[in-house]
Amino acid sequence: MHADLTDKPLSERAQHLLKMLVERYIRDGEPVGSRTLSRDSGLDLSPASIRNVMADLEELGFVASPHTSAGRIPTVKGYRFFVDTLLTVKPLDMREVRLIKEQLDSEESHPQALLATASNMLSAITHMTGVVTLPRREHIAWRHIEFLHLSENRVLAILVVNEGEVQNRVLSLERSYNAAALLQISNYLNTHFVGKDIHAVRVELLNELRRTRERMNDLMLAAITMAEKVFETRGRATDRNYVMAGETNLMEWAELSDVEKLRRLFEAFNQKHDILHLLDKCTSADGVQIFIGEESGYKVLDECSVVTAPYSVGEEVVGVLGVIGPTRMAYERVIPLVDMTARLLSVALNPRK
Amino acid sequence: MHADLTDKPLSERAQHLLKMLVERYIRDGEPVGSRTLSRDSGLDLSPASIRNVMADLEELGFVASPHTSAGRIPTVKGYRFFVDTLLTVKPLDMREVRLIKEQLDSEESHPQALLATASNMLSAITHMTGVVTLPRREHIAWRHIEFLHLSENRVLAILVVNEGEVQNRVLSLERSYNAAALLQISNYLNTHFVGKDIHAVRVELLNELRRTRERMNDLMLAAITMAEKVFETRGRATDRNYVMAGETNLMEWAELSDVEKLRRLFEAFNQKHDILHLLDKCTSADGVQIFIGEESGYKVLDECSVVTAPYSVGEEVVGVLGVIGPTRMAYERVIPLVDMTARLLSVALNPRK
DNA sequence: CTTGGCACTCCAAATCGCCGAGTGCCAGGA
């Protein structure tokens, strides 16, 4: 045997051939044989020699052959090595960068729309699926609250936070309040809490409630109750979510053309749970993060890769965006794209002007 | 030949056999042969006789055979006749009715959530795709508007209409207004327009604008401009939309297992344009409406049927809900379900209590 | 270490034969 396979890292030649193989396989999705590599690797080696190298690579787990006499395809380990050390990233086209910038600027600073746009672009450019999590900010600044009498004892509460994000909810209350009372309540809340962090507000409200329960006047109690109810909403509805685009693109990739697999994948997209969990992990990472095939840990994503990057508002990382596609994706183009989109989105979300 | 095929309506026997055939085909999705019908039709006829009838039905275009020696399957015309005159609707299970009612009641009158629930139930019960259009009311009552200063010349406008539906938008204005000015403007608008129909308000505003352009004070102009901008939003973002559920269910039907067809279908679902157009047609219909296969007029829906029913708030029809599935769907169960769901949704949406 | 040669393996596509289901038609019978 060729001795010392396990400790020596990987010969220059083996690396080069692995790179060629992966690139080739990514390009046309078919197992790559020794003849092909001999022709196109630029190494001027006979197929036979290539076969020797391939045997080594297979033994090391970088490639595998679907059956005895087909070429080799990269394993997850192969992709991983390729991505980590062999990849030559193609810088983005200037046109593309400009395009993305323009798209993200045109959206008149409406954040929700920005996310959708980003997601759409990711999917359109890559022909895969784009995903952007809704931003979650650690610090949410109380801006304004307003109560509107609807009927008998139903009240509409409208809460504005940060740079103009609006939340609203219908509250069903024990008793009825007239317009003047509601105005008093909202005035009280607004003057006391404007600009404060919403979590702090919550704590403060709870304390207030505990401290003065008996001798508290109706108004205060109602104010706190309402505010509490509003918080419930915020906790529930906003509880992590994402915007996805181009799911159908995945149907065009041959390796995902199994209806049953597609169904499971799409169900996972709808369920959102697993995907969110995966994306949340990427919030902590510093830059682009890549999950190849089963690396993600979710079996529905077994044949997919996920490339993500966090985006931020100010200094704070608030969300993640990324691309989901087949393991056989053009990493050298997707990685810089995801990276750049995350940066540009961060810029576009930044609260200036 | 059997004479007079074209004018005589359809013999009792032929109708019965057609009914049997369609039901059978809907049940197990395979072409139905004469032997089968002879056995299960309850008519005590030999396969040979059945074949004669089948030949007639085929000539009349009610059934077709995929190839020489397979049984017959219903054509669109066959389904149509079946649905229009042969169908024996199965009344809904009491349990099901109760279930639907409970689900639609538990949603604390939050309309958006109600629609989603309805859509989900339709899809869950039928194992197909449920769809509910967002309600569009002819008359939208102005309730309250509020302006909030965000920065320099950006203002957040919050408009409340009807029973507490909230719309909001960030306005970029020519000049800057302080909090007091904004309050004045909103007061002006609220006192003048509260309770009025929003379209009337719009017309009134435009007139006002034209009539008093030169000698109009800043405040008025700003008020109108803002209100106009808010209306733009309402026109654009809300401009028809729907909630869909259970798209992936369609992947489990054998007749739709072609990935390419599925892709087109799902793309149509995402585009929304065609589906909306189709659903809008159903607003005018009185009750349940059915499109079988190509009847819909959209080629993506060629192999699908759509069953819809309008729902209303008060006396006014405001939206449509329905089910999308393969032509081979259990009409006798889907039709009453769609009907009932529409009724119950109408009840749940009704602004009482 | 490289390389050509060679035997071998295996998939994919084509071919064949056969079975069964179903049909159309016909002629005989109520």
Next chain:
DNA sequence: TCCTGGCACTCGGCGATTTGGAGTGCCAAG
């Protein structure tokens, strides 16, 4: 006039078989 059994025929589906080609592993010679 309608029903029915009989019969020849058609066609899709399935399994078995064949064939070609691509690719491999291994070996021995350069």
